[in-house]
Amino acid sequence: MTNRRVVIDPITRIEGHLRIEVEVDENNVVQKAYSSSTLWRGIELILKGRDPRDAGLMAQRICGVCTYSHYKAGVEAVENALGIEAPYNAKLVRSLLNASLYMHDHVVQFYHLHGLDWVDVVSALSADPEAASKLAFKYSDLPIATGTDELKAVQQRVKSFVDKGQLGPFANAYWGNGTYKFSPEQNLIALSHYLKALEVQRVAAQMFAIFGAKQPHPQSLVVGGVTCVRDILSPTRLSSWREKYKIVKDFIDRAYQADIVMAAEAYGTEESVLGGVGVKNFLAGDAFMLNRSENLFQSGYIKNGDLSQVFDIDDTKIKEDVTHAWYKGADTLQPYDGVTEPDYTGFVDGDTVNGQAKIIDESKKYSWVKAPRYDNEAMEVGPLACLLVNYARGNKKVQSEVGAFLKRTGLPVGALFTTLGRTAARMLQTKLISDNAITIFDSLVENIKTDDSTYTKFEIDSSKEYMGRFIGEVPRGTLSHWVRIKNGLIENYQAVVPTTWNAGPMDAKGTVGPYEASLVGLKLEDPTKPLEVLRVIHSFDPCMACSVH
Amino acid sequence: MNSFDALYAKAKDRVRSLSELPSVKEESVEQMLEARGIERRDFMKWAAGITAMLALPSQFTPLFAEAAKLADRVPLVWLHMAECTGCSESLIRSDAPTIDSLIFDYISLDYHETLMAAAGWQAEENLEHALKKYAGRYILLVEGGVPTAMNGQYLTLGPQGRTGLTVVTEAAKGAAAIFSIGTCSSFGGIQAAAPNPTGAKGVDKVISQPVINVPGCPPSAANIVGTLMHYLLFGTLPALDRYHRPKWAYGNRIHDLCERRGHFDAGEFVESFGDEGAKDGWCLYKQGCKGPYTFNNCSTERFNQHVNWPIGAGHGCMGCSEPDFWDTMGPLEQPIKSHLVMGLNATVDKVGAALLTATVVGIGAHAVASIFMSKKEKEENKS
């Protein structure tokens, strides 16, 4: 029997437009996988010829989910090109904003986007709220939103949906799939946190807006510094940040962490989440200035899952290949000279397990995502990569946080190299950031006692040519922006984005990227309802608007 | 009948006709409020808040509460086109305190790719089902511009690879009302900025039905919710401005109600980010604030439950609720007079000064030549 094709389009509960296709054999085991994004907007071309100071705000519109990432990247790439250094206060504010962003983004991703791959909403209805309430203490000393009456109310709320077949946004999902492993009580706890997280994310966004102006799409960074000088000099604003921070951190400690421990327990033997790492090279950037001497995370990369060696990043080895992407050009190019010229070839008619559809012809071009390579190798980026690189670097904070988690769940280090590990890594990263955000805050408070500068003046010399880049960590992994400036205007602009690294198609040599590699070998219970695929892909936290731009 | 009475009668009528519709949800909003422990007083407070925001007299508050309770009769379909999901993110920040979001649960959100559990074929089924079952009744909300170049193929959706253009056109057919949420769906947005490589357009440019634009990049949650609430109460289009934006939200300029306006009139400007003026909250006009040309209610509503807004955080407004603002308002941190001239690195003032210099030089040359010529003529005349 030949392989059968499964098409999943749209992949929902992500940002943007993603199509995944897999070929399964007679045992429903994935043999090949293809990842395609189906929207191109051309933002790199739109940035050309603009004032370099506009790069941040325009690039920001690449994505409203990791909303701050491209803003900061655009601003800092231009600063790098012009040779400007923002004042210490500005750097701390940027770091603090980044921390606030992660605390928001990761919580929403786990609960509202990824969560429903782990939590069977329908099963939660048969739970005993009292037992669930007790059970919650197993995963946290101080559980949140799991009082018996609270859980009852949650149950009631969902029951009225399910009983009458009115599931709203929960309709027609893959409930009841055998790879859902939580007990009804565990499902109920997680479901209650799903609702609680809706409230908490609002607070996290407020916390961000204090120095960011608004969330999504902040507006308080400029080339040379930050503009929110009144906010950082205001004791009320500062203490308000602290209060909101406490609420969000509380949720991360008492709910997010607990739920991942619970998932590690329940899913520890579930085959479909114990693979999922096909590309074993991991790349990470610097992030989170804590004070003048310390960053929370360091950059570097590891190869073939070997934690004994970490390498430094060499800019010149980052290149993008477009052999199977809908762009013209045969060479792999370094982003400073990168070209983005569309060359759409579309899909072909084909047969799938759900019937006739448009499908990918993998011998040709099949995605708007480019294929970034480091020294010709595919790399996985994201929280998992960040932790692994820092673990290997001997980063004490990371080692102890990861160590404690492994000890608590009884899992070996190898368990990190899985879908489950990737999802756990996101929580661990959030935890590390939320624990350390207060250090950034304290550094800021300390510094403004003697220094209130927030901006460095600069000139752009039209007769000069500049080039510069930003490389750093954002919620989904390593982001880089590359800019050339000529005649005082942007001459070329390229973004190489976390999801581009992870979701890219094959390259000229046939090397596949992390998404495509992660699915091979995955067994599906029912190929017409491919929950397992969603779970693996969601563990990367796809953002297609980012990946393509 | 005066206009107030007419409006009131209309709203009452609407509430009656809503109540006659079958409920999409089984549990009513009333039951839901009860289950969530939200008191009538809080609920009425919220209704009063919405009434005030929509600039309606307080007599409308009870009608609003009534309409909100009937929200379970209104199905929503939310489509994603060429966008960044910032507008959806803005929506989920909604809170007043948490009633808005509950109402959202109750306005049956039948299709929303970022939030829905189903994927792939099953998601597609949900969409088809909603368009069929609620034909003529659902509200269509669109986030994102519609690529039109290359027959719309810069965006395809679903297993059949249909273009965004096709999907939005079909969904518009049976919609009771269509809202473009965000500057992308209202006016094309970032992808429509020059040179607009994908031919992205606002929704109203690709369909023939009337569209209410709720621009902003993103619009505040208040503006999204308010627009929906207005529709719930009146069932008709609100008063719209020339760009089809609801007047209650986009009737004033940012500048009109800006907290820094006093400093503008006084001539007190931030000369450089982070200077003493910046610390004192002076006007950001010279740092490129586009508040004088931008119609939106940020200066009063702000963002994230009134926590802050661009001008509050010391950055000028960039005009994000205006058509083509990326092209007409840039460079964003400079006043309009320094607008780029046809993409060249020259600004109006520079070009103007250059032309003026050329003119003066020309005049000088002409004058010198005149003197020279008249001497010559005289000499010629003598000979």
Place this chain on the structure above:
Amino acid sequence: MGQEEKYTSDHPDFVYSVGNRILHWTRALVITGLIITGFYIANPFLTPEGSSDKLVYGQWTQWHLILGFILIASGILRIYLFFFTKDSEGERRSLKDVLSIKSWITQLKSYFFIGELRKKGLYGPLQFITYSAIMILVILASVTGLILYVHMYHQGLGGWLYDSMRVVEVWMGGLATVRYIHHIVMWGYLIFIPVHIYLVIWSAIRFKHGAMDVMFTGYDYHLKKEQEKKEDDR
């Protein structure tokens, strides 16, 4: 050429009515004022010391608006005079020159010292176009200025004009573009004025027609050539 030109006598021509003359100088003053205040509005360089109660910027804007309305009023009057009064007969005749390629060439040549300036009406085609261009600038400045104005005062005239001005605003591409056009118009004036003054003086010297005083007295005292006189006499 090269032949002695023969002038017969002093010959005063009545060219500008009192109305036109007063209007001219009002507008010259008003436009100068608008440029100065407009320049400040575009580029506020003065900041008050101490108190925010001195509405410095507000006052500049207010003066700009007062002058703006004078400009609008005088613009309307001027258009009226051009079309409907007998005194402007000469100006209207100039239209014929505008439509004649020959007189274009003649005048252009004259600026380059080749030959005389001959025209049927008051202005040569170049002059006519320049002045019309200024009229267009006046109209543009007035319309864009009014659009900016209706967003500042929502009562009275502002309120009354609001809806119709917004139609024009949208048509022009939004308020930012309107402000941009308004700003460019200022440059139009800045460039026109020196050219205008220079040409007025230069023509007077070169062609021996009355100089600056024309705009004061309304009469063009100039020497007529014999040939011209004969033509006139016929």
